[in-house]
Amino acid sequence: MQRPYNFSAGPAALPQEVLQQAAQEMLDWHGSGLSVMEMSHRSKEFMSIIEQAQADLRDLLAIPQAFHILFMQGGGIAENAIAPLNLSRGDKADFIVTGSWSNKSQKEARKYCDVHIAANGDAAGFTALPHPSHWDLRADTRYVHLCSNETIHGLEFHELPDLKALGCNAPLVVDFSSQVASRPIDWSRVGMAFGGAQKNLGPAGLTLVVVREDLLGQAMPHCPSAFDYRVVADNQSMYNTPPTYAIYIAGLVFQWLKRQGGISAMQARNIAKAELLYQAIDSSQLYSNQVDKSCRSRMNVPFFLSDEALNQPFLDQAKAAGLLQLKGHKSVGGMRASLYNAMPIEGVQALVSFMQEFERTRA
Numbered sequence: 001m002q003r004p005y006n007f008s009a010g011p012a013a014l015p016q017e018v019l020q021q022a023a024q025e026m027l028d029w030h031g032s033g034l035s036v037m038e039m040s041h042r043s044k045e046f047m048s049i050i051e052q053a054q055a056d057l058r059d060l061l062a063i064p065q066a067f068h069i070l071f072m073q074g075g076g077i078a079e080n081a082i083a084p085l086n087l088s089r090g091d092k093a094d095f096i097v098t099g100s101w102s103n104k105s106q107k108e109a110r111k112y113c114d115v116h117i118a119a120n121g122d123a124a125g126f127t128a129l130p131h132p133s134h135w136d137l138r139a140d141t142r143y144v145h146l147c148s149n150e151t152i153h154g155l156e157f158h159e160l161p162d163l164k165a166l167g168c169n170a171p172l173v174v175d176f177s178s179q180v181a182s183r184p185i186d187w188s189r190v191g192m193a194f195g196g197a198q199k200n201l202g203p204a205g206l207t208l209v210v211v212r213e214d215l216l217g218q219a220m221p222h223c224p225s226a227f228d229y230r231v232v233a234d235n236q237s238m239y240n241t242p243p244t245y246a247i248y249i250a251g252l253v254f255q256w257l258k259r260q261g262g263i264s265a266m267q268a269r270n271i272a273k274a275e276l277l278y279q280a281i282d283s284s285q286l287y288s289n290q291v292d293k294s295c296r297s298r299m300n301v302p303f304f305l306s307d308e309a310l311n312q313p314f315l316d317q318a319k320a321a322g323l324l325q326l327k328g329h330k331s332v333g334g335m336r337a338s339l340y341n342a343m344p345i346e347g348v349q350a351l352v353s354f355m356q357e358f359e360r361t362r363a
């Protein structure tokens with residue numbers, strides 16, 4: 001069956017092989033007579049699923065032993081509160097604001113700590129990343145937060161900053177919701193990273209937190225126990241019932257990623273996919289993308305049609321051509337094509353052909 005190409009920003013496309021395997025295993029997982037959804041989270045069957053998922057993820061992302069992998073709930077948005085509750089001690093936290101998501105994070109953190117915006121790309125309309133050499137970091141900040149890929153504005157850090165080289169000893173906190181597993185991560189530059197699974201790892205409902213051991217155990221007294229990283233880590237992500245089915249599907253995605261050649265292979269594919277689409281946009285008269293070329297996102301490509309009256313016909317015809325969910329986020333308008341790992345190059349080729357044909361016949 002040829003399914004349409006799904007360019008949704010999230011919940012996003014999953015690999016077809018994963019969906020097929022889940023369908024086959026739906027009624028009877030590995031001879032257990034149970035669906036994964038019906039298993040006790042403490043059963044040996046489910047324990048094998050979660051342990052395998054953690055081991056595969058550690059392997060894929062080369063996560064050092066000094067970091068805990070936590071499977072939590074609440075999504076990236078809950079982490080905007082959970083992170084300051086765990087890491088700020090009610091004291092200082094510095095934020096790099098590069099688009100909607102980091103801006104949302106700093107606003108939420110204000111409920112819990114003393115927030116300082118160390119850099120803000122707002123004046124430039126979030127079309128470029130403020131250079132780290134210009135960041136105004138406080139020497140005694142508890143942590144520095146950034147969003148490594150701004151899903152709405154389409155900006156990506158192609159390299160994480162080395163805070164130590166900037167004279168800052170605080171840990172870096174990274175919202176990698178829409179970037180995780182698309183490329184390798186330099187863990188030597190990270191204290192904690194978090195992301196909802198529904199962009200590039202699996203279904204909604206699962207939140208991944210990767211946190212360095214020395215950052216555990218400093219949660220504020222009113223932090224809910226279920227959100228205290230120390231408690232979650234000590235209970236192997238089983239302090240409360242974890243999102244079992246979402247963990248199972250994410251585990252199938254991790255095995256799929258291994259079969260694809262791992263994260264470096266995905267990175268190479270993601271570069272090729274993004275280059276194909278940006279090149280088509282840059283060489284057209286109808287489409288444009290305003291983001292500085294040095295920090296264009298490989299995962300989320302926003303673009304605009306020069307004539308807004310063509311937006312709806314573009315979306316209608318794209319849908320008829322089997323190209324789904326291309327409408328841009330309501331806060332910025334235009335279009336957005338998300339090119340996560342599950343999007344094959346053939347999908348981007350089909351989109352580019354469609355865009356060229358649309359421009360030829362309509363513009």
Ligand SMILES: *Cc1c(COP(=O)(O)O)cnc(C)c1O
Nearest residue numbers: 075076077078101151177178196
């Ligand atoms: C989608 C997204 C979020 C929000 O995730 P939820 O699961 O809806 O809470 C946060 N940060 C970034 C960068 C995102 O792309």
